Amino acid sequence: MDTLSYMVQALFNTAVVVAVALLLPGVINRTRAILAGRKGVTMYQHLNNVHLLLRKGAVYSSTTTFLFRAVPAVYLGATLTALLFVPVGNLRPLLSFEGDVVMFAYLFALGRLAIVLAAMDTGSSFEGMGASREALYGALVEPAMFLVFATLALITGYTSFADIFGLCRGVESQMIVVLLLVCYVVVRVITVEAGRIPVDDPRTHLELTMIHEVMVLDYCGIDLGMIQIAGWLKTAAFAVIAADVMAYALWYNIALVLLAALGVGVFIGIVESLQARNKLSRNTTYILTIVALAMVVFFVAYLLQHDIDIQ
Amino acid sequence: MLYLLFLLLLISVFVVKTNHKVWVTLGVVGAGAVENIVEAAHALCGEAFRFRLLGTQLREADPLSALFMIIISVAAVATVLYSRGYLARYRDRYSSAHFSLHYMALILLYYSMIGVVKSPGGYDFLFDWELMTISSFLLILFEADRKEVRRAALNYLVMMHIGFLFLLTGFVTLSSQGYGTSFAELTVYFAERNPLPLFAVFLVGFGMKAGLFPLHTWLPEAHPAAPAHISAVMSGVMIKTGVYGVIRVTAAVGDERIAQAGMILLGAGIVTGLWGVILAAVQNDIKRLLAYSSIENIGVIFIGLGAAAIGKGTDNAPLAVCGMAGALLHTVNHSFFKSLLFFGAGNVYSQTHSTSLESFGGLIRSMPVTALLFLTGTTAICALPPLNGFVSEFLIYYGLLDGIAANQQAVIASVCGTVALALIGGVAVLAFSKLYAIVFLGAPRTHLVAEAEEADKFRIAACAIPVAGILAVGLAPALFAAGFSDIASQLLGTEPPHFPGADPSASLRAITVAVWVLVAVVGLLLWWKHRAARRRTVESGPTWGCGFTAPTVRMQYTGESFAEGLQTIATSLTKDTVKGKAVDKDEIFPTGHSFEIKHKDTVDKLFSAWWVAMLRLVNERVMRLRTGKINHYVLFALLFLLLILVLSLLNLI
Numbered sequence: 001m002d003t004l005s006y007m008v009q010a011l012f013n014t015a016v017v018v019a020v021a022l023l024l025p026g027v028i029n030r031t032r033a034i035l036a037g038r039k040g041v042t043m044y045q046h047l048n049n050v051h052l053l054l055r056k057g058a059v060y061s062s063t064t065t066f067l068f069r070a071v072p073a074v075y076l077g078a079t080l081t082a083l084l085f086v087p088v089g090n091l092r093p094l095l096s097f098e099g100d101v102v103m104f105a106y107l108f109a110l111g112r113l114a115i116v117l118a119a120m121d122t123g124s125s126f127e128g129m130g131a132s133r134e135a136l137y138g139a140l141v142e143p144a145m146f147l148v149f150a151t152l153a154l155i156t157g158y159t160s161f162a163d164i165f166g167l168c169r170g171v172e173s174q175m176i177v178v179l180l181l182v183c184y185v186v187v188r189v190i191t192v193e194a195g196r197i198p199v200d201d202p203r204t205h206l207e208l209t210m211i212h213e214v215m216v217l218d219y220c221g222i223d224l225g226m227i228q229i230a231g232w233l234k235t236a237a238f239a240v241i242a243a244d245v246m247a248y249a250l251w252y253n254i255a256l257v258l259l260a261a262l263g264v265g266v267f268i269g270i271v272e273s274l275q276a277r278n279k280l281s282r283n284t285t286y287i288l289t290i291v292a293l294a295m296v297v298f299f300v301a302y303l304l305q306h307d308i309d310i311q
Numbered sequence: 312m313l314y315l316l317f318l319l320l321l322i323s324v325f326v327v328k329t330n331h332k333v334w335v336t337l338g339v340v341g342a343g344a345v346e347n348i349v350e351a352a353h354a355l356c357g358e359a360f361r362f363r364l365l366g367t368q369l370r371e372a373d374p375l376s377a378l379f380m381i382i383i384s385v386a387a388v389a390t391v392l393y394s395r396g397y398l399a400r401y402r403d404r405y406s407s408a409h410f411s412l413h414y415m416a417l418i419l420l421y422y423s424m425i426g427v428v429k430s431p432g433g434y435d436f437l438f439d440w441e442l443m444t445i446s447s448f449l450l451i452l453f454e455a456d457r458k459e460v461r462r463a464a465l466n467y468l469v470m471m472h473i474g475f476l477f478l479l480t481g482f483v484t485l486s487s488q489g490y491g492t493s494f495a496e497l498t499v500y501f502a503e504r505n506p507l508p509l510f511a512v513f514l515v516g517f518g519m520k521a522g523l524f525p526l527h528t529w530l531p532e533a534h535p536a537a538p539a540h541i542s543a544v545m546s547g548v549m550i551k552t553g554v555y556g557v558i559r560v561t562a563a564v565g566d567e568r569i570a571q572a573g574m575i576l577l578g579a580g581i582v583t584g585l586w587g588v589i590l591a592a593v594q595n596d597i598k599r600l601l602a603y604s605s606i607e608n609i610g611v612i613f614i615g616l617g618a619a620a621i622g623k624g625t626d627n628a629p630l631a632v633c634g635m636a637g638a639l640l641h642t643v644n645h646s647f648f649k650s651l652l653f654f655g656a657g658n659v660y661s662q663t664h665s666t667s668l669e670s671f672g673g674l675i676r677s678m679p680v681t682a683l684l685f686l687t688g689t690t691a692i693c694a695l696p697p698l699n700g701f702v703s704e705f706l707i708y709y710g711l712l713d714g715i716a717a718n719q720q721a722v723i724a725s726v727c728g729t730v731a732l733a734l735i736g737g738v739a740v741l742a743f744s745k746l747y748a749i750v751f752l753g754a755p756r757t758h759l760v761a762e763a764e765e766a767d768k769f770r771i772a773a774c775a776i777p778v779a780g781i782l783a784v785g786l787a788p789a790l791f792a793a794g795f796s797d798i799a800s801q802l803l804g805t806e807p808p809h810f811p812g813a814d815p816s817a818s819l820r821a822i823t824v825a826v827w828v829l830v831a832v833v834g835l836l837l838w839w840k841h842r843a844a845r846r847r848t849v850e851s852g853p854t855w856g857c858g859f860t861a862p863t864v865r866m867q868y869t870g871e872s873f874a875e876g877l878q879t880i881a882t883s884l885t886k887d888t889v890k891g892k893a894v895d896k897d898e899i900f901p902t903g904h905s906f907e908i909k910h911k912d913t914v915d916k917l918f919s920a921w922w923v924a925m926l927r928l929v930n931e932r933v934m935r936l937r938t939g940k941i942n943h944y945v946l947f948a949l950l951f952l953l954l955i956l957v958l959s960l961l962n963l964i
Contacts (some may be wrong), residue, residue: 057847061854063754065675067686073840081825096826101710103696106705106736107829110695113740117412120748122854123672128868136876137742139737146733152724153716155853159709205859219854222843226836236509286879295730302722 004275006092016258017083021229021236022047031269047230053225061218063123071118072219072226075111079237082107086237087162089257090246096162100164101149104161105142108193108234112138113225119215126207130214133280137199137211141192144185147294151301152245165244175306177280179249181297186242187264188290194235196268198286201277206218209280239264255259321418325411329402333395336414340391340421347425351377351384355794358618374798379428379555379638382646383548385776387421389650390544393773396766397539397657401453409453416449420544427552432559433492434483440478443552444471447545448831451537463529463536470529472923474519478556481512489738495565506564510572510592513560514579521553525914527606531594535666539657540773542598543663546605548648552643554612558638561620570624570720577617577724581731584916586612588735589881592742593910595668595870597656600746601649604692607735608645614728615707619662622710623803625720633710633815635799640784640792647780654774655685658766659750663759668746668870673755677763686775689743691781694736697826699784702792705822708732709784709815741877743829751871786827809898844882871908878910885910918933 033040060068074077084094085104116135119127140229149159158164171179191199195212207214216227243260247253278286319338327335354377394417398410423446426439448471451464482492490496500509519526530550533601534542557576564572587606594600613639622630643749658681659674660666675682687698694700711732714725755761784791796815822847856862890907937945 001343054843057849058844059850062851063673067675067752070837073833073836077829077836079833084825095825097818097825098522098815099705099712099818100821100825101712102705102708102824103701103825105733106694106696106701109736109740110690113690113693113695113744116744117748117752119753120744121675123753123864123867124854124856124862125866125868126855126857128873131744131748132868132873132876135741135873139734139877140743142728142733142737146729147726150715150729153712154718154722157716157718159712159716170481194637196964201776211846217857220846222840226840231877281879284670284876298726307717 006129010092012090013093014084016091016254017086017236018233018241020240020258021083022207023233023262024236024239025232027265028269028272031266032273035273035290044237046213046232050225050228052226053220054222056091056221058221058223059125061122064121064216064218067308068118068121068218069223071114071121072151072223072230074114075118076226077232078107078114078163083233083237085161086240087165087244088240089244089252089254091254092165093167098163100160100162101110101153104237105149109136109138109142111230111234115215118219122218124218126210126214127217129208129230130211133211134215137232137283137287140284141290143188143297144287144291144294147291147298148185148189149237150215151178151294154298154301154305155179161241161244166249171249175301176249178297178304179245181293181300183245183249185290185297186245187267188195188293190238190242190268191271192287192290193238193292194231196235197272197285198275198278204277209277220296230262236261237247266297315901317422318798319697321415321790324414325408325717328751329407330409332410333391333398336394336418337388337391339418340387343425343929344388344659345456347380347384350378354438355798356423356582368930370432371557374792375555375558375802378426378643378798379548379551380425382551382643383421383424383428383609385780386544386548386646386650387417387424387471387879389654389773390540391417391775392776393540393543393654393657393770394538396770397661398765404897412449414904416446418547419452419539420447420922423746424549424552425848427857428555432494432497433486437475437482439479440552441475443549444468444475445801447541447549450534450541450545453538453541457536460536463532464740467529467533467964470519470526471551474516474526476514477519481509482688484509484512492815494559494563497560498565500567502565503562504674506568507575508566509559514557514575517553517556517560518579519553520559521550522583522587522606523553523579523609524586524606525917527583527587527609527913528915530606531590531912533608534653535596537599539598539653539660542601542715543650543653543657546602546653547646550605550609551646554609554642557613557616558802559615562804564620566624568624569620573620573622574724575617576613577728580610580613580615580617582610583607583613584735585733585738586610586884588738588742590882590910590912592738592745593874593881593885595908597659597666597668597746597750598653601656601666601743604652604739605645605649606640607739608649608692611704611707611732611735612641612645614638615641615703615710618707618710618714618725618728619799619803621721621724622714624946627714627719629739629815630710630717630721630725632716632796632799633706633713634679635803636792636795636815637703637706637708637710639799640706640795641700644691644699644703646691646783647777647784648688648698650718651684651688651777652743653773654687655681655775658770658774661756661764661765662766665757665759668749670757671750671755671760672750672753672864672867674760674763675751677755677761679749680765680771681774684778686747686752687778687781688749691785693740693743695740696822697785697829698784699781700787702784702788702819702822704732704736706792706795709818709922738877741874745870745873749868749873753867786830787823789816789823792819874903884913886913886915887911 025046082104085100087093116131119131152161152164158166200211204210239261240265241255247257248262323334324335423439423442430436448464448468454460485500486492490500521655522530587603587610591600591603615634617635619631622634691698691700694704709727711729714721714817888909891905893906894901894904
């Protein structure tokens, strides 16, 4: 493949991921509205909201410093860079190298450190609560993410997203169930990473019980807009990976990947309509359960790879 | 002749004025550093680096020694440079001789560390090792009039000598079996006998210095007691001599048993890393937190070493080479960011006279340069891109993921290492975001903190040395880190992996690109935001208080509350001692409370509680014999004679 067509493909790939990011919040909102029997807002309301935010000025707390003002750019920048590693199906992403899964995870960790520090910069006790929770939950969910990568590496023999989903063809039938479970774990990781129900409720109005929302209480205007965009991108990155895994297990097609990625939005919407959020003290148990599930999935994959008879 | 010159220089530290002692020390250490770095560069770059100092022929050092010589020299120069400003405020408290002793010990520490990594092993090695212990003991003792300093220093001295005994046992065993005492002879011994017992003896000996679980308990005691620059050099490079020793011994283990040795190293690394990071996250003293984070990083290095040994044992070249290269690079990286962080902690301590997290807040306003340097160190130690910690951890991850993808024997070990590294990385972000946030961000909690001034420019210059290293490795990993896989493969005696699909240097080049993409994207966003904000109204107001209009600085989240979530999961790792009373839930209008909580390591018991209790018990039992009545003592003498009679009749003695 020559450089030009490679670049075109990579740019198209990134455009698709960004499109998923722009659509997902709408899909989640529509799903919730339909299930609740409400008329609901349009698919594009969140875009209008952020467009408005990006045109506004800003009010900064007098306790904050330059760090607070720089963080939205770091948060969004790290998320954008992580997005460049994510392939849609077997399209090649813009950046890819052996072991890029590690950089993907650590870029999100960079964003997490940035946003936690920004929250603490305000000197507000509420934002401290959110920061402390975010740091803890982010730390605990990390092993689950790496177990997902490990399982994929074990099944395919590759260690970069592009190679895992792009190079390896055909999966033995016994692996399908493992891959579907991997997909499920990734969707569960989204609830932690992107702060959705049951870990966090993005629509809650009580600061005491918030996680992600409380950390950005003091942001407004353009900064808040950037943070919200970063949130969409983060959700989309994981949703596309979940969709890739699903497509990998079932049937390879770009359109199917796209549909599955939006399906993740539907799933999140359904969960948010049917389930209440966890009590905060139960969140650690919830996250450790995801890790345990990821561990079980890995060992099942390992046993299946070695054709060990389970009788 | 050279020794005489050295002695003369050492004496000159005593002769010159207090103000000039630091410059003499800097001269002596700096000259040694230049000489050693030249020698090391010669060894690493070979003939490409032709440079003769004073016309002498350079001795061939091997690459591993060369690497350690460089990091020791760099850290030592930074340390001496830093000491000037840090020790300035002690000048009217201590005599000139006190400073002389300190600087002499510092020079001795530098040369003994160099001696340790240059020595081929044996009794020379042990001599340097002991000199290193004694000189660092003197350095910790700087504030000897404080009781807790004396206690920590003694604790350190005792622990180090337990470790020394193990090393001595190791070398004596070697020589008593008819082998020499060098590391080279160790290879022969390991090839002919079962290497694991002696390997374990050396691991305990070196692990004591390195701070391997459960031998780490001296670290969190010694570091808060020592002056900041001594903590920096001890934590940054001195504990690495333990890692150096373990690498030497591991490299000597033959192919048949190396996988088992690797399992031991990996297991030790995982436990050490997790223990260190969780304990680091719950500490509420800056220097104790940093000390525990050193333990965590030693764990990460051992995970890399273990992966390397397992990879070698199972013929998995990428796992072996990347594990070892990652461990070596992490050793170098940690020496940079840990020195930097201890320097930063020293700046904070000398300006505010406190190391307790709960007294700080908002230092970023009064000490902006220190705050920025500390932020660099924080990001680097959390192994986040685009700084150097990420590069070394990436290499270890790369090896481990390759071990999983290769799908051979090493899968389970590799996945254990991966999961442990992931958890360590996550909790490290928690620990260091807590440290940075409580110390530098928010509003000042005490007036001392609010009135702090920035540190002097020599100390900032000393901090700039490690920062240069952090940025160089972080932003150009292909340039600085790729050579590490060559050193690693040379150490392991394997070919560097150059087959496609397992070449870390290709990934390192790609990381260089990705890191610059990250920097560029963030820069662009900042520029765009700045430009957009120019045309709009930007105001400032109070922090959102959720409707509460009279917030005070004491309502801010404290370090203790920040780590409370983790604390509730990891209760069994620490033993809490509480002073005072916390505010009760039913107190609607609480009155003044004082509350202090300390999280002590449960492993401490291993070295204090149970065997001291046992000794007391034995003593108590024996004390029953001491009745104080002369007739009883005569009876004991009679019984003793009877016992001898009976034993001799039975032909037992």
